[in-house]
Amino acid sequence: MKKKLASLILLPIVLFSTIASCGKNNSSGSSSTPYFHEDNIPDDNYRNYYEIFVYSYCDSNGDKIGDLNGITSKLEYIRDLGYTGIWLTPIFTSSSLHKYNASSYYEIDASFGTLEDFDKLILKAHALGIKVILDLAINHSSKNASYFQKAVEAHKKKINFSSLNDEEKKYQDFYVFYDTEDQAKQSRKTYYKVPNCNFYYEANFDSDMPEFNFDNENVWQEFDNIMTFWQQKGVDGFRLDAVKYYYLNETNKNVTALSRIKQIALRNDPKAYIVGECWDSNSTIASYYQSEVDSYFYFGASQGNGFIRSSMGLDGADKGSYVRNLKTMIEYSNGHIPAPFLDNHDMSRLGVSDLAYCKFQYGLLSMLNGNTFTYYGDEIGMGGTVSNNDANARTHMDWSKSDEGETNNPYNGTGIYNFDPVEDQLKDPTSLINYYKRATNVRNQFPSIARGEIGTTYEASKRDRQVMIEKKYKDETIEIVFNFSKTNTTDYQTDKELVCYLQATDDIIKKDNTYTLPGYGIAIFK
Structure with a gap:
């Protein structure tokens, strides 16, 4: 599928020879060029996913609870940001706010809407080229089930x-x-x-979450019925919650169970996509790929101690860890689709008040192989520290300075709003949200970013914080150059064409065949 898109982003560029920020070169000489890009999205299961904690995202009816119609009203916004898939946290009938303890798997929780509302969401999402996956917590139900x-x-x-x-x-x-x-x-x-x-x-999570018996064929028939019901309604796949708890700490049995789930999904839809949550070591996650489930979340990239953050430490002194861990992630996925992410609803958000830092950490995520998963609100720099209170990472989406569409925070939830709301950031070409928009759409423009085989890699001297990664996919070869230093520039010589530049601090400068990348700059050459 190819579709030419022109966004409303204007990116200031100061070059000795003028180039567009991404996409086709624009030689108008203007100091401010529209951001044009061409979608080039193969028909496969690689997508840029956006996680929505439904309760806190967008309220459509004034009850201060996020709902399906609220999400439907924001689908153009999500697609404009470059996301081609959404993951909805549980929407089934439940007594809890988070809905991970379903009392009925065949009904929408009344606070979120109706099955008819869901049908409308699916119809519009698919019309926009957005896949929809549902969070399926089948390790346990509610006691009320x-x-x-x-x-x-x-x-x-x-x-x-x-x-x-x-x-x-x-x-x-x-x-x-x-x-x-x-x-x-x-x-x-x-x-x-x-x-x-x-x-x-x-009940390994809570007294209200009794564990299903995975050795019971009647249970498996019900799992089959549940998945079939939602796939017939147009769902494109599932996010499987806490898969290592199916048989607690029995990897081989869990792999067998997951393989069975995957087969049910494929029987209903040969293109179904499944991503599993196995919050464990890289080696354990690697063993779970024997199930042939498409993806498992790569926790090694996430949180404050993940390799994305660690590679940025000490002004990029450990820049090489980014390359090493990228290769490890690909190796451990064993020919499947890795699923890297920065944070999610179960962990502290990584939003901080340093705008350039927020931009670059997302830039690093967006250049990784696989399916990236972005948590709602990260695009505007939302923060929230989880210690004993998950609610701090699940607070309301900040849409505008008015309260239109705004939800209540979960009980005792306190969010951190480092920057302006969505409405204001969209008007600012240098904002975090517009950086996210460029970085995510670049993945749609160059398939090799998500799918490419790693070719040549280069790490400059310890003093120079430059890294280059070559990626090859079919007939496309690109070079991605990073400056891991926030304060120092780095020079890169090439006779290839600069096709995209992600600006976190200052402008890139070209003189002859030398490009000077400022702090936290990312450039793509082809």
Whole structure:
């Protein structure tokens, strides 16, 4: 699919020979050139994903709770930023704010909207070229789920040696039950006593999240029904929550289960995309790719101690870690699609008050292979520290100085808003949101960024913070040059054409075949 797009971004450029910020060269001589780019997106499962915590994103009806219609109203905004996929955190009926404990997998939570609202969202997203994946937490449900209530009654009859009808036989072992506390203790899992009963259930996250029994074929039939229901409604795939808890710390069994989930998805849609959350070491994540699930989140890139942040430390003194970890990430994905990200709803946001720093850390993410995942609000520099309160990372999206579309924060949630809201930043060509827009759309313009084989790499001397990475995909070869120093410039000589420059501080300067990159500059040559 190729489509020419012209954004409203104006990027000031000071060059001895004038070049556009990205895309086709513009030789008008103007000091301010429109940002033109050409989408060149292959028909595959590589996409730029945008994570939406539904409760906090956009309210359409004035109740201060984010909803599906609010998201639908922002789809043009999301696509204009360059995102070609959205991940919705759970939308199923649930008693909690986060919805990771579903009481019904076939209904939209009333606070978020209706199935008809969802149909409209899917229709518009697909019209804009945006894929939609749903968060599927099937390691556990809510205690309020009819499954659990039926299972408790059936299991009670089972251990009392009462006769069971066909439906009761179906549900008697739908969850992981322990008939005695000794059995529960020996399991070394977290367990709770079933209220008003003399048996126990496994619940590794919370007492309201009983664990499904993955050894029960009736459970698998229900998983199949759930996935089929949503895929028939147009969902393009799923984000699988906490996959190492299917069988807690039993990797081989989890890999088998995940392979089965992938096969269900492919049966319903040969192009279905699955990304799993396995919050563990790189080597453990690598073993999970045996399941043939498309992607697993690459935690090694995320948070304050991830390789993106560490490569920026000491003014880029450890710039080489970026290249090393990029290669490791690709190697560990074993021919699949890595899924790097900076932060998400479960961890502290990486937004800080240093604008150039925020720009460059996203620039580094956007130049990685695989499917990048960006958390809503990162594009405007939202912050929020998670210690014992996840709500701090789930606060309202700051749309404008008015409260139109604004949601309430989750209970006790305190966000940090380092920069202006969306409305104001969009008007400022040097803003963080416009940097995100350029960096994300560049991935749509050059398929080799996400898909390319790593060719030559170059790291300058310790004093010079320059790194070059060559990527090759089909007939496209590009060189990506980074200046990891915020304060010092670096020179790069090449006879190739400069096709894109991501500006975090100052302008790039060209003289003959030498390009001088200022602090935190990223240039792409072809």
